[in-house]
Amino acid sequence: MPALKILQYPDPVLKEKSLEVTAVSEGLKDLIRDLVDTLRSGPGVGLAAPQVGILKRIIVVDVTSRAAGGGLIILINPVITASKGSKTVREGCLSIPEYTADVKRAEDVIVEGLDEEGGAVKIASTGLEAIALQHEIDHLDGVLFIDRIEGVKGLFKRKIRL
Numbered sequence: 001m002p003a004l005k006i007l008q009y010p011d012p013v014l015k016e017k018s019l020e021v022t023a024v025s026e027g028l029k030d031l032i033r034d035l036v037d038t039l040r041s042g043p044g045v046g047l048a049a050p051q052v053g054i055l056k057r058i059i060v061v062d063v064t065s066r067a068a069g070g071g072l073i074i075l076i077n078p079v080i081t082a083s084k085g086s087k088t089v090r091e092g093c094l095s096i097p098e099y100t101a102d103v104k105r106a107e108d109v110i111v112e113g114l115d116e117e118g119g120a121v122k123i124a125s126t127g128l129e130a131i132a133l134q135h136e137i138d139h140l141d142g143v144l145f146i147d148r149i150e151g152v153k154g155l156f157k158r159k160i161r162l
């Protein structure tokens with residue numbers, strides 16, 4: 001499948017809350033494959049299903065092009081079950097390509113969910129990978145990084161388009 005079209009802010013779908021996945025069907029596996037292909041075909045380190053217009057709680061993250069990480073992470077119904085520390089990092093988003101912002105998030109997180117086969121997984125993550133996991137899980141609740149900054153002073157226009 002070709003890369004899926006990524007919705008751009010202010011598309012109202014980006015503000016919606018996604019639904020829990022109740023069964024890992026073949027169709028869902030196809031969707032996950034498409035999400036991974038879409039992530040790999042662009043400059044991002046993570047993608048959430050609602051960004052391609054599908055309101056299901058699925059995220060894919062792979063930060064290894066930019067930082068240390070555990071490779072490709074596929075999570076269905078991800079939940080942050082523990083977090084520690086705080087760190088402010090400049091973030092961007094495939095759905096808001098014109099801007100970046102400094103966003104404060106937890107430094108370390110433990111995320112639990114299901115893998116693409118429906119098996120339970122628990123991931124302990126730090127660094128950019130932990131930031132990306134928090135950013136993508138936010139998408140599942142209709143929260144964008146621009147919702148987490150204090151005023152327009154924290155927002156930066158990109159000099160180079162993605």
Ligand SMILES: [Zn+2]
Nearest residue numbers: 092093094095
């Ligand atoms: Zn994003």
